[in-house]
Amino acid sequence: MVRTVVVGLDGSSESRAAAEWAAREAKLRGLPLKIVHVWEPVPEPMAQAPLLGAETQAHWTARVPREAAEGIRLRHAGVEVTTEQRTGGAADALTEAAADAELLVLGSRGLSGVGGFMVGSVGLSVVAHAERPVVLVRPGEQAADEHEADPAGVPSAATPYRPVVLGLDAMSPDDSVIEFAFEEAARRETGLRVIHGWNLPPYYVYGLAADPQFHDEIARQQAAVLAEAVQPWRKKYPNVEVTEQTPSGSPGIRLVDASREASLVVVGRRIRRSPLGAHIGPVTHAVLHHATAPVAVVAHN
Incomplete structure (x- = not known):
């Protein structure tokens, strides 16, 4: 089985920076890139709201990875890109996604005004439990x-x-x-x-x-x-x-x-x-x- 470079994407600037880094890494390794988007179901009362109905949720959860994949294919010619939708808690879903990956790439927010990471609970949980290499990337680093x-x-x-x-x-x-x-x-x-x-x-x-x-x-x-x-x-x-x-x-x-x-x-x-x-x-x-x-x-x- 060919392992892939996997990146967790939620549409944030942090995860987009991670996706760019992951695409470059996939090209260096000659491996496919898989974009994993995790949808955490909202509570039932919120799901019934006019702007948060099932159709709206399905539209946005499909649109985020699809548009990201299209952009990466244009910017990183030759990299095979696939997408995967997972449902559940983000930390558990990403840890599971890492099990069959060559490595997992995640985004991390930079501290305002101070150089450094502010690693959230999801990132820390994945790093602490994944048994494959995990790379954390923050916005603004995808080139410099x-x-x-x-x-x-x-x-x-x-x-x-x-x-x-x-x-x-x-x-x-x-x-x-x-x-x-x-x-x-x-x-x-x-x-x-x-x-x-x-x-x-x-x-x-x-x-x-x-x-x-x-x-x-x-x-x-x-x-x-x-x-x-x-x-x-x-x-x-x-x-x-x-x-x-x-x-x-x-x-x-x-x-x-x-x-x-x-x-x-x-x-x-x-x-x-x-x-x-x-x-x-x-x-x-x-x-x-x-x-x-x-x-x-x-x-x-």
Whole structure:
């Protein structure tokens, strides 16, 4: 079965930006694009209202994905585009749609006046439960996030893609997260910036105060750990230029800073099938809310 790139569309500017990003990604991968529109039934009293009758609802729910598909076919020649209508809760429907997808793309609102995501409950729920990669995109990034600007400040397909950034826990690296990031960089023919942030454990603080070289020694150890984790992938992807960085401090903050010059930020999420519910981890949570580039969350065991 050929997997597809799936995008959730509700007609908002956020979801339209996600659809444009998903179309470009589908073309890079040589895969079909599926536009999924979820209709959440309104309560019965509202459904009987003159402007919200069954015919009106059917008209609008069919029109949104149809018009989006027509526009994408015109702007992204060669991409096979299909549409699918689902009924029910948006988070559950999109999580189900992701199960058979190569990856799922969703829109996310930008914070007013501040660079960053404001991830809603639907996006967070899908990210926390989907076991396929999920990419979140916000409006305004469908061009500038992908290519460097020309001298006039206009993003151009003729200029190189910005680097892909990978946030990696080098102490427990997961192959699926690393491979996803290398593949994305290879498709874009751009570099990969691998960031392993770290903090000194509290009980080391006193040792650091007593020995000014203590911090440097720990930094060298962290750099060696990252180099060992990345080395096999350097050999597998010799054409990808890799930069390794092991800054001290909050990993989330370091990745958010790096996102300003990235085409895509890749982070992992450990799958936890627990009755207490899923969660996405503090670093991934911070990146989702504040990164200024699209963010790919790759679930792994």
